[in-house]
Amino acid sequence: MLRVAIPNKGALAEKASEMLAEAGYRRRPGPKDLTVLDTVNEVEFFFLRPKDIAVYVGSGRLDMGITGRDLALDSEAPVKERLGLGFGGSTFRYAAPEGREWTVADLAGKRIATSYPRLVRGDLLRHGVEAEVIRLEGAVEISVQLDVADAVADVVESGVTLRQHGLVAFGAPICVSEAVLLEGLDTEDSPARTQLAARLQGVVIAQQYLMLDYNCPAALLPEAIRIAPGLESPTVSTLAEQDWNAVRVMVPRKQANEVMDRLAVLGAKAILASDIRFCRL
């Protein structure tokens, strides 16, 4: 039985559970259940605090886990990323009161509030900066106006919370994060482990790509394929109308409109984009 940790609450919990349900795994029956046994797929899920998940996986007591890359780094647990899951995206950044140009070197001798103390200490060490790291549980951005800290290091998603508290981010991001599927450093693949990773990858790709269908004069096909080359090679079939082809190709969701515009300008017709629900590549 594969033992897998899932966030029980917080920013990643709902999407992690939804992604596993899309991948065909059993849902948690109630919001307070701490374990779910999926006997069909030979997986037992443990619903844990996202901050603790890398610790459990690193200890070898659990085989895999879903949590944030930034949380896993801060845990310093011996784990590695098997797969990026494409949600829970954020950056982890220094920020300080607006009105002057800050650099990381300016943090020397300052008090820095954060919920990710090990991540911050490691980064300060790399920069050769000595500063006091103050560990807070949350609402870190308020610590500067309450004079508990001079600067913060925190998760930035939209940047709204920083702006609301008169702070500006500076320096390169300490971490560019997303939700990840983790496993221990020395792990052997089992059918259940390979299946979980492959199914989740199928959902990630299905969410990141669209299926594009279009009709195209045969003479324009090479140029059309240059515009949308697909993951491996587009499927090309012949239409009843002479010298026309029907083409089917996967395109990244973010580029879909631009690709459709370019195909239309080229002379393609009946360009249709549709969702992909699941896939195995």
Ligand SMILES: Nc1ncnc2c1ncn2[C@@H]1O[C@H](COP(=O)(O)OP(=O)(O)OP(=O)(O)O)[C@@H](O)[C@H]1O
């Ligand atoms: N807007 C956001 N706020 C907080 N965390 C976010 C956000 N967007 C993405 N994340 C990611 O979610 C993870 C934090 O999860 P966590 O459950 O600790 O969040 P939380 O909502 O702050 O929960 P709690 O406040 O109960 O600790 C990190 O990996 C972080 O990068």
Ligand SMILES: O=P(O)(O)OC[C@H]1O[C@H](OP(=O)(O)OP(=O)(O)O)[C@H](O)[C@@H]1O
């Ligand atoms: O850039 P933004 O979109 O504003 O998001 C980032 C903010 O959201 C999170 O706080 P959360 O609501 O989780 O509260 P917490 O600080 O108590 O964890 C995070 O810790 C930042 O404060």
Ligand SMILES: [Mg+2]
């Ligand atoms: Mg939080």
